[in-house]
Amino acid sequence: xxxxxxxxxxxxxxxxxxxxxxxxxxxxxxxxxxxxxxxxxxxxxxxxxxxxxxxxxxxxxxxxxxxxxxxxxxxxxxxxxxxxxxxxxxxxxxxxxxxxxxxxxxxxxxxxxxxxxxxxxxxxxxxxxxxxxxxxxxxxxxxxxxxxxxxxxxxxxxxxxxxxxxxxxxxxxxxxxxxxxxxxxxxxxxxxxxxxxxxxxxxxxxxxxxxxxxxxxxxxxxxxxxxxxxxxxxxxxxxxxxxxxxxxxxxxxxxxxxxxxxxxxxxxxxxxxxxxxxxxxxxxxxxxxxxxxxxxxxxxxxxxxxxxxxxxxxxxxxxxxxxxxxxxxxxxxxxxxxxxxxxxxxxxxxxxxxxxxxxxxxxxxxxxxxxxxxxxxxxxxxxxxxxxxxxxxxxxxxxx
Numbered sequence: 267x268x269x270x271x272x273x274x275x276x277x278x279x280x281x282x283x284x285x286x287x288x289x290x291x292x293x294x295x296x297x298x299x300x301x302x303x304x305x306x307x308x309x310x311x312x313x314x315x316x317x318x319x320x321x322x323x324x325x326x327x328x329x330x331x332x333x334x335x336x337x338x339x340x341x342x343x344x345x346x347x348x349x350x351x352x353x354x355x356x357x358x359x360x361x362x363x364x365x366x367x368x369x370x371x372x373x374x375x376x377x378x379x380x381x382x383x384x385x386x387x388x389x390x391x392x393x394x395x396x397x398x399x400x401x402x403x404x405x406x407x408x409x410x411x412x413x414x415x416x417x418x419x420x421x422x423x424x425x426x427x428x429x430x431x432x433x434x435x436x437x438x439x440x441x442x443x444x445x446x447x448x449x450x451x452x453x454x455x456x457x458x459x460x461x462x463x464x465x466x467x468x469x470x471x472x473x474x475x476x477x478x479x480x481x482x483x484x485x486x487x488x489x490x491x492x493x494x495x496x497x498x499x500x501x502x503x504x505x506x507x508x509x510x511x512x513x514x515x516x517x518x519x520x521x522x523x524x525x526x527x528x529x530x531x532x533x534x535x536x537x538x539x540x541x542x543x544x545x546x547x548x549x550x551x552x553x554x555x556x557x558x559x560x561x562x563x564x565x566x567x568x569x570x571x572x573x574x575x576x577x578x579x580x581x582x583x584x585x586x587x588x589x590x591x592x593x594x595x596x597x598x599x600x601x602x603x604x605x606x607x608x609x610x611x612x613x614x615x616x617x618x619x620x621x622x623x624x625x626x627x628x629x630x631x632x633x634x635x636x637x638x639x640x641x642x643x644x645x646x647x648x649x650x651x652x653x654x655x656x657x658x659x660x661x662x663x664x665x666x
Contacts, residue, residue: 440603491514554620557617
């Protein structure tokens with residue numbers, strides 16, 4: 267799910283993908299970017315969309331329905347769904363799809379290009395009404411086949427009709443700001459910092475890390491002692507953290523994606539430091555398991571993208587697409603930034619809302635407190651797709 271996960275050479279080295287997504291958005295889900303060459307826009311077009319340069323208007327769900335595509339009532343996800351936040355997304359997408367009479371299928375490639383292509387091609391052969399596209403597997407041709415067939419394509423990358431996006435530089439800033447506030451209160455603003463980043467130099471990861479560094483640079487008492495490119499494997503991430511603690515036993519702050527922070531937390535716990543008052547850990551694209559530790563461990567802050575709710579949304583939107591209805595071109599966080607959760611009460615509320623994504627979706631006020639929909643696209647306008655992955659919302663939607 268994680269947009270940060272995607273490398274140009276076709277292997278999703280760090281996934282959520284995300285959950286950029288991921289989320290980041292993926293990323294991990296995850297949270298980030300596709301580094302492939304993108305379609306050039308003409309001077310009067312927005313470079314991200316290939317459309318007129320005016321910003322997207324809020325999504326209008328009341329546009330008249332158009333042509334109903336003759337496609338199977340099936341939604342699929344070929345990709346890496348082996349981390350908690352990704353599992354949560356897939357679970358809610360399945361529930362949403364089945365509530366509208368669609369079947370749900372998924373496959374796990376574990377970062378393997380050959381497996382991904384085989385699984386994606388198999389899904390295309392079987393037939394789909396909609397699917398989550400992983401552009402990081404160099405899947406341009408698969409995306410084009412999908413669009414040519416009229417399949418609703420959505421994800422965190424270019425080549426899709428509907429994209430999820432947030433501001434990754436701002437995310438990095440927000441994570442570092444939370445760490446600075448804790449450090450000023452708990453360790454007199456003096457300490458050692460570790461950034462656990464995906465093993466890629468994609469623009470998304472660069473912006474994410476730069477946001478952190480720009481904030482930390484204003485606080486000379488906080489020193490970055492390591493910027494590790496952590497593998498996607500939980501065991502590998504735990505080993506990486508254990509090795510870092512041997513070299514730097516006084517690490518105070520650890521920032522990164524939930525797929526690495528969870529295992530890194532276990533490394534502290536194995537040393538009896540799971541409640542060390544001088545340690546602060548924070549993660550983006552955070553899952554419910556990590557959130558449940560807030561207030562009871564050194565994991566003190568989660569920056570949430572509501573991936574379970576995104577999953578439920580796209581189950582509904584795929585069903586709408588198959589009925590000829592218009593769906594959003596873009597989903598963003600309600601206020602354009604990841605939601606900071608740093609108290610047990612906030613964490614419990616978020617966990618409950620995401621676990622019961624159906625009720626959250628049906629409660630429009632609650633839904634709108636998490637996500638916002640922009641633009642319109644339908645089967646009849648399916649040639650209208652994103653030419654680039656979005657790293658920032660500036661100039662794409664109002665007030666961002």
